[in-house]
Amino acid sequence: MTLLSIPLEEDFVPKVKTGDNVALGQVIAERTIENDERGDLGKLLGVSPGQVLKYLIKRPGDKAEKGTILAVKKGFLGIGGKKIASPITGTIFKFDEKTGFIYIRGEKKSANVENLFSPVDGVVKLCDNEKIVIKTDKDAILADRVCGKGIIQAQLVLIGNKEVDSQDLDGEIRGKIILGKAFPREAISKSIGLGIAGLVSVNIKDEDLDDLEKKMIKTPVFVVSGENFEKLAKHNGKKIYMDCEKKIIIIYEG
Template identity: 30%
Template sequence: MAVAYTPGLKVSPQTQLRIRRSLPISGEVKVSIGQKVQPQQVVAETLLPGNVYPLNISKMLSIPPAEVPGALLKKQGDYVKVGETLARSKGIFGFFKNELASKYEGQIESISKITGQVILRGEPLPVQVKAFLNGTIVEVIPNEGVVIEAETTFIQGIFGVGGETYGQIKVATKSAEEALTPDLLEESMRGKIVIGGGRMTYEAVYKAIDLGIAALVCGGIDDQDLKAILGYDLGVAVTGSEKIGITLIITEGFGDITMARRTYDLLKSREGADAAVNGATQIRAGVMRPEIVVPIDPKHVSKNAIEDTSAGGGVMEVGVSVRVIRDPYFGILGKVKALPHEPVVLESGSHARILQVETLDGKVLTVPRANVELITR
């Protein structure tokens, strides 16, 4: 077969997007068909009862239950934060005092002298589903959710962390190659979606969180940095629920890697526009990629815009632009120079069909066909 499909990411200046927004459990839909909605508008809502945390203060402090109210530093109805000192035992002659810091956050619902138990109830968990898109409601699923439609500029990243967020697009780097370093970030970017070029550094992410930047979109990130940011090693690529105070999206891959020019240019062209991003990624059957959605003002919708998906997927032939997506040449861009038919023995000893790539600086590399990805340039 002379044709090879590669997993494509959608990078489209204009596309009609239809998304389904639904509640986890049944609730109330707050909009009706035909209604125009804003990204941050709540379209459906429900309440989950707050979680209950029973704390056996008497056991934890080794005091009789009846002394629990005396040892508590809070009253019924008070709100306790995580780490706040909840109770202190009297100790013996002022020594051996024990303190107990709350492990949970919530309101003190009841204090029992009998069991020494304090019940903390977390806030009722409001579950709100926002529109995410600036669009029109085209379908209402009663008690569950809605389907929204809009004309958007739509860009899929390859990987992201953090959930949905909104903001103005702001490009921070001068080129698609430039790494996002802390010095490129400034106070004025608070609440915005900041676009970088190459890799986002650990320091930059930290500064961005401090500055209150809504989201960072870059070409790549170092896994070591990601681990430091998340505080754990990411195992399964199912993300979206991280609470790190920022949404991060990478468009190309891990390591030092440049953002595809097309993506960079498209984002740059929409600088200043309001966008919605979602870092949620799920790489397996039913794949989910992080997305950057920039609604297009209905006035500017070009009626004859072509549905453009050629950015990802396509036909592999001599002359097309490709990126190598596996070491040892990871991230290198070039053009297909030859597509030999016969399988070749690789250095690893495997037989595989290969292609030759001529890099931008004129070198010719031999790589397995599976290890390249088409890019439109």
């Protein structure tokens, strides 16, 4: 049995409760991403920010359909005038007189919903506003050594079956968990600098791991056995779950 603790980021609302059976890939939480638009009316009207207010015909609290005129600047003798229309349907919730920016919040029906999926089949043992804990029969890969903090879920990307060259790393690895047979210090530092979600390898020098711990680097870095490396390599491109405290990795099978 394995207990997976899945943290809920800001604004995520659980869609399950304690005691529920969940299946791999089931939505367990979701959050609504507001469809907000911001417009620089000063730039669009060709005036300074402090002058925008006198051209506004809509104010905070007003509703606006897509195409509704928000501001009008009349031209000289009817020539050179400008009309600024709303790009979306929604409600004006802010106008900043200092910057000349107007802010519109799109209708709920046009907002985007981000889902959080269960990585395994199991039973919800705990569910609150901070985390969802799932008990599962799924086997976990145990790391030999771990540094970093937290729990992450991200796509696994195989960098190579030999020592990783820092020159081969680029921005494509941002937000990914990267897997490589061996990582020298330069490659580790560059990977973290590029914004990886995590790193898994067979060969990392103890002194390099010690250095990461001294610097209190939070990015998860896991050292695994050669056998577990090969197991993970077969799941290149899939999403995996890493728990620094429990030193475990679980592979999404879906």
